[in-house]
Amino acid sequence: MSHALIADLGGTNARFALVPINQYQPQEVRVFSCKEYESFFDAVSTYVEQCSVDFDSIDAIVLAIAGPVNQEVIRFSNNPWHFTRQQVQEHFGLDKKIAFLNDFDAIGHSLEVIPESELEVIGDQTEVDPKAACWVLGAGTGLGVACVVPQDNGANIVLPGEGGHVDLSTCSDQEDYILRFLRERHKRVSAERVLSGMGLENIYEALAHREGIEKRLTAPEIGEAIERGDDPIALATLEQFFVFLGRVTGDLVLSVESRGGVYIAGGIVPRYLKHIKRSAFRDAMQDKGRMKAFVAPIPTFVVMSEYPGLMGCACYAAYLVNQA
Structure with a gap:
């Protein structure tokens, strides 16, 4: 049976898996800490040694990368690994099909295969137009953004970019304070x-400073404080996080009328699903003045799949092999 080796290479972790061509559920998933490997090649060699599938049965390699993929040298936004397409091709062999996707391009492709049961609605359910453009975004080590344009035949078109690095806008005194602080x-x-x-961490430190407290917690420490419920600044931090997420989401919708919906992935939001559901996320998203009626009908979902990036790589690998 023909297989694809797929990988989701982030700023903190590298996730490797195998998948039979034309199937989308990742198998033999291994998660490696990037800082424990000097290079991508060290990490992938370790993974291949552990695979149960003979390497000759691997026909495609699809890598989702946390950074731009249209450069001669592929570099990561939040980790020191780097390599060229030629190096990867030579490492695996000239007979293998190889593709590089931005990490959020991969999540864009996953929308073709993620079950509806793994999508949680945020706000009132509104109609999704399956032929209309949609956005995927998500916060983790960084902020990823991509626009997806569905196609009747062939893979969806995913318009990559570095939308996480747009300027931050503010709409309240508290947000103004955070912006000035940063x-x-x-x-x-x-x-x-x-x-x-x-x-x-930045929001927490800024809100603490506003209260006359010099204190910065790590993201895991903030998460622990939120779960305990004994730190008002931590709870205010998460609420402000979701408000900022709503503002950015609304700006994306204004840029592209995404009647196909907005899909939120990444490592943070799915972890705090109950919190975003009762937050002011949707209010902030729709807070666009006279354009509120334009933004309000756009549905929003949290992607709860464990490995959406890998699922997107598997989907793309099928197109890659089938069109050969």
Whole structure:
């Protein structure tokens, strides 16, 4: 049976898996810490040694990468690995089909195969137009964004970009304070500065400073405080996080009328599903003045699949092999 080797290479972890061509549920998933391997090749060699499938049965390699993939040298936004397409081709063999996807391109392709049962509605359910464009975004180590354009025949078109690095906008006194606080440190403040693991830490520190407290917690420590419910600043941090997420989501919808919906993935939001459901996320998304009626009908979902990036790689691998 023909297989694909698929990988979701992030800023913190590298996830490797195998999948039979034309199937989409990742098998033999292994998660490696990027900092424990000097290079991608060290990590993937370790994985291949553990595979139960003979390497000759692997016909395609599809890599989802946390950073731009249209460069001669592939570099990651939040980890020091780098390589070229030629190096990867030579490593696996000239007879193998190889593709690089931005990590959120991969999640865009996963929308073709993710079961509806793994999508959680945020806000009132509104009609999805399956032929209309949609957005995928998600906060984790960084903030990823991609626009998906469905196709009647062939793979969906995923328009890649680095939308997580757009300028941050504010609409309240508290948000103005956070922006000023972060501007003193970074000069230019992007959306990723508040919508990421680092972003949670930044929001917490800014809100603490506003209360006259010099304190910064790590993202895991903030998560622990939220679960305990004994730290008002931690709870306010998460609420502000979802408000910023709503503002950015609404801006995306204004940029492309995404009647196909907005799909939120990444490592943070699915972890706090009950919190986003009762947050002001949708209110902030729709807070667009006279354009509220334009934004309000757009449905939003949280992607609860464990490995959506790998599922997207599997979907793309099938197109890659079948069109050969």
